[in-house]
Amino acid sequence: MDINSAKNITNECVRLLDDGGMFDNPFIHKHIFKARLYRCMSSLHKIPAMKKINSIVFNIYNEVEREGIDQWVRDGFINETNIF
Numbered sequence: 706m707d708i709n710s711a712k713n714i715t716n717e718c719v720r721l722l723d724d725g726g727m728f729d730n731p732f733i734h735k736h737i738f739k740a741r742l743y744r745c746m747s748s749l750h751k752i753p754a755m756k757k758i759n760s761i762v763f764n765i766y767n768e769v770e771r772e773g774i775d776q777w778v779r780d781g782f783i784n785e786t787n788i789f
Contacts, residue, residue: 732773
């Protein structure tokens with residue numbers, strides 16, 4: 706996918722998630738999510754990427770969220786047994 710298309714898709718996804726309050730989650734780092742989504746989009750062909758955009762966004766979001774939780778556990782802010 707060309708750079709401009711990848712940027713536009715990434716920015717639109719981030720805007721929609723931001724408008725929906727998805728980045729209010731304290732475990733999600735918006736800049737990490739955006740960077741990963743852009744890298745993913747820029748490495749794909751446009752048509753297959755557009756068919757899979759929902760699952761791509763969902764998987765990256767969950768990955769970033771899990772890393773945020775793991776970081777809070779490592780920092781001692783939360784005990785993982787209290788999460789679930």
